Amino acid sequence: MTTIKFTPGFKCFMETSFYSRLREIKLNNLKLSDEYISLNGDIADTSSILTLNSNNFEECNHGLSDHLKMNGVLKNFNTEQEFITLNKLEFLKHYCIDNIWNTNDIQLIINSFVLITFADLKKYTLLYWVAFPVFQIEGLTFEITSKEVFKGCEDDDECIKFIIENPSVWCFLQDEETKGCENFLMNEVCNTLSTKIVCVRNTLSEITYPPSYLKSVLSLLHKNSPHIKSLKLKIISGNGNIIKYDVNLMLHTIDNDGKKSPPAVKVTGWERNNRGKLGPKFIDLSTLLDPLKMNEQSVDLNLKLMKWRIEPDLNLDIIKSKKVLLLGAGTLGCYVARTLLSWGVRNFTFVDNGRVSHSNPVRQSLFNFEDVGQWKAEAAAKNLKKIFPQLNTESYVLDIPMIGHPPTNEGKQKKDYEKLYQLFQQNDAIFLLVDSRETRWLPTVMGKSFTDKGHEKIIINAAIGFNSYLVMRHGNFEDKLGCYFCNDVVAPNDSLSDRTLDQMCTVTRPGCALMASSLAVELFVSYLQKNVLGEPQHQIRGFLNDFSMIKLHTPSYECCSACSLEIVEEYKRRGWDFVLSALKNYKVVEELSGLADVQREMEKKLESINFGDSDDDEFVTID
């Protein structure tokens, strides 16, 4: 008599799609949790290989109907250390006794697998180890009293028929007399076994040794029917090979000081790695994945990590989905674009009418020496895409019509106006990053004119002085907050002619633009997040001379030269005609908005005040 020898019943093969899916789940769902995830699987009955791919995560795995179904569970560890120091045998035993052995389910005993992983999301590596648990009652031995091998024997019609009809049944009974096959329950099997053959399907085509899960089947039979001492077994391979055994079951109980303790169950089954050793497998996917895809995932990773602990309610998709129009591709435009990029914005349109000059690259972070002479809008779009190739960028070289600046070429100016309007229609958020007051007027009016529900524009304005900056979101008719021009009692006018060089260029402390740009983007993002990132602000004014910052919520001014109802309505009615009249003469705007009346009123008041002749001594100086 010889004892049965076994070979591992399964092998596992990992496809890259498994890692990709696990990565997604870890990043978006699991985060810091290491709870068990159930996996499905299937293998062909002529193969012992369980292929792990993204389908394993689907609740309903649409494997081929004649495939054997596998039930798995995955535990992903948060740190490599946890994975390595885990007591693998204890872990396997602990999980499998409760969740598999104690169910008494013969199919589950055979077709279960346990996978442990550590996925390094930054390095694109995966440490993993699969166990196909094998249960053995300690002290129980299986001795062969007879063995017969039938190669390619397919004349066992009843068996073959049963297998075809029950693809997910791995173990069943066959009547010795009638040859009829049937499914069975473990706790009902004991009385019938004397006239039945226990049939077990074999994933291996080889017939030298049966698969190791036969050990589990015999152990479970013994657990349920300890009085059974001998069995007839039939091991059926997918290719029709059959081994028949007569087996004696013997339990050598351990006598512990005369007290018989219930036999313990040993759980083994960790797979050997490629070197034939018991140990985890390691794959480095960084060389296999598409570099562009990997790039995109890595970029998303840093943002998504915010959701793990700090801001679980952060809505990154809403930021990513916004199409952003940047008016001005200078210092502010460059920094704003880069900060938006860091937040995950993917659609950029740059508008500027200037070329990169020699002085620009040191302050304007999207340009370098080679870009000197190129259009700023085009160079900014091109260079932003170099940083992150998956972006959608567009650029337009055009003059934004300026109030109080009569057009020299009306045809071109009208075309530029129409293009600008089209860009407003196509984008969700517009950043005003131009360097003069009068350039901001038309975008302010235009921005507020999109009043249809769901089509409103988010207008973010940033402006810098030498020592100070202003960042704000223009209000709309709903929140009734003010715009950039709401504090002014004169309409913007030509401020560019007759100026010296230092007045024409923005002379500013270099850090000012970075601060204003960052705040502009954070203001935008917090507005989109509706209180998740703190209360959205309306205006922030910062002063570098004393390093202070103030927050303001200011209502819109009913006579505002840009955002008052009269101006916006007139613009909506007349479009370019109205704009043209304002370009030719800014007074048109003052009259229409009511500012002119306010000015006249003020003059009247001033005239009525009689200052008289006062003695200098009566002035009090206040420090």
Ligand SMILES: [Zn+2]
């Ligand atoms: Zn206003």
